[in-house]
Amino acid sequence: MSEILERKIVSLKEMVSNLVSIVSDQIEKSFIALKDRNKDLCKEIIEKDDYIDNYSMDLERECLETIATQNPKAEHLRIISAILFANIDLERIADHCVDIAEITLTIADEPLLKPLIDLPRMKDICVQMLVDSLKAFLNRDLDLARKSIDEDDKIDDLNDQIFRELLTYMLEDPRNIKRANALLQISQHYERIGDHATNLCERAIYAYEGTIIKTNPHKPRY
Amino acid sequence: MENIILKIINLNAYYGNQKVLKNVDLEIYENRVTTILGPSGCGKTTLIRCINRLHELSPGARIEGKILLKDEDLYQIEPMIVRQKIGMVFQKPNPFPTMTIYDNVLAGYILSGIKLSKEEKDKIVEESLIKSGLWDEVKENLFKKGTFLSGGQQQRLCIARALAMKPEILLLDEPTSALDPIATSVIEELIIELKKSVTVILVTHNIGQAGRVSDYTAFFYLGELVEFGKTTEMFTVPKSKKTEEYLIGKIG
Amino acid sequence: MNEKTINRRIFNNKLYKIFVSSFSFLSIIPLFLIIYFVLIRGIKYINLKFIFSMPKPMGELGGGIFNAIVGSFIIVGVAALIAIPIGIMVGIFLSEYKEKKFTEIVKIFVDTLQGIPSIVIGIIAYLWIVKPLKQFSALSGSIALSFIMLPLVIKSTEEVLNLVPVDIKEAAYALGAPYHRIVLKILLPSGSVGILTGTLIGISRILGETAPLLFTAFGNQFLNLNLLKPMSTIPYLIYVYATSPYKDWHNQAFAASTILIIIVLSINLLGRFIEKKWKT
8 A cells, every 4th residue: 555655655755846946946036137137037937936836836736636635644754745835935035036036137137236255155155045944854964954944044144244244235226225135135035045954854854854953044133 | 638438328226216316417537537526325225336337136126228338339239248247346245155255256257257368367366466566475275265355455356356347337336445545545645646547437426536547527416416527627627516515515 | 350250160161061962962872773783784794795686576585675775766866856956946046036026936945945845745736646647657756856956056056155265256347258158167066065965965865755655656677777667666566565464575675774884974974074075
């Protein structure tokens, strides 16, 4: 009996892996579009989101059908539950990428306010967290998951740093406000993506240990 | 792309004056497992007994309507021919007690008086027992009587016996309800494997089993077909309230 | 529950057990007495000469009962040949068509037949066969005996076929088997032991029947193998010898009785043995 179930779980893991790879691709593209001020790439990112939404709905449906027909218990049930919740976070991450692309469209016609140093660092950590959470989930590597959760602190720190830096730009010259504000929002989107990626790691740990560790999502800013 | 292998058209079944199946219209797809699901007394066993014409052996039993196997009207040909094309496995394993395992597998041929050469017989016995997953366990004891086998093994012997006739459709009437959980899961795996070579119609009131093995489910209640569809769809988003109530355990 | 009640119950229990055992024992005593009585008087006259030689003419000493032994086997054998096929078929019919009204009627007939006194059956056979043929014959004796054996075969066939589980029959139908094959290959083999024991019981019963033979097979001083002529049988011979005035014939009657008892006992033991062996 569990053979059918095992095969279904393998297929669900494949689907979520595909989703992770598509979404991390969107994150990379969102940064490139910003850096190169590429309006066409922005539009591409926005259009791709429909595909991601449909894929996400398919994954949800497959998870529910598996639960309804195969009666998974214990670890099997937790794995499918982890995939279901990860699905939500991945879909949200994709939405953030769309938001980043839309914001980029508003400033694409003007030159970059400043060379982008911290933002790419944030983006890299996001993508790394995503990839690591999937690896941890597929390989049962709970240490990797825990390490990845800690990386989120770095994203939060970078976000604070960017805020302080952009604040000076805005105070210096009111004509900078539009672009600085845009970059600020983009930074916050990456910070949110980091939070979602943290959820993914927590779910990976839950699938195998059965406990949810709730890490403090934000360090107090004020 | 699904092929329709069996069409049940406006079937009504009676025991004397009591109507046990009402206006059933159902299509069965080839090489798929279709479950007839429902609470006790909903007419599901009567339905499959109408398909292989065992129903008419009961006193006062009759039907109205048509059953077509690939466009052939099953009630216009000899019942014996129908039963050779459509095999059945019963709830309680019932190998013939006076026959050896070897003869049990060939029982369909022996009982129909069909003569086979020794090579043909050996081939059929081996193929059928391999298909039902019993070959390795009995190949050393083919000429012993089947009574020493466990319940699960006896049931697989009955499956081999039915498969030996190379039927187009295999009817399984609650085949695991008399078996322990391990034997049950062995047979469930077997059912999924079997659909590659034969169309399976499974009768059960066990919702879990229906979910695990079937591609399509037909839900029956009080003699009527309430809903038919893909199992995955019916179990997540049933179209009828009755189906929903049965699945969540409110009725039946 | 106090000790007095418990003790009383234990005592009652023991009392009942003693009652049951002693009555069972008492019921066997007459049988033992009969066998003993006959054996004592008959066994000294049994020797190979007695078994294999022909009777001497009336009044002369000595002689054997060979013609009676052969006659008994032939008449009983033919009776069995008549009763067994018909009995099995009727038994199958009664078992398979339980719901039909006709079955009820047949059952009543069978029960009635079983209750008819054997002498009446003998008279009927006399009227139907002996009179038209204008002579006594072994065949008429066989026919009369087959009437007596028939209900026994029918009943045991019907009972044993009723024991065949319904799902075995259904499995046979579901394989597309025609009815006569289901009977031959599934029902009869499953019931073979019961049918066999029923047959053996029937045979041992009719071996000892005397009354019907009085009007049918009659008797014959000589060895006769012709079914259409009178034939000697052991029970008939016992009757004639025991009611004769000759002491030698009385002794021979006891000897013949002993032989008959031994044959019947052996058949019954054979039946039990077969039943036990097939049960495993």
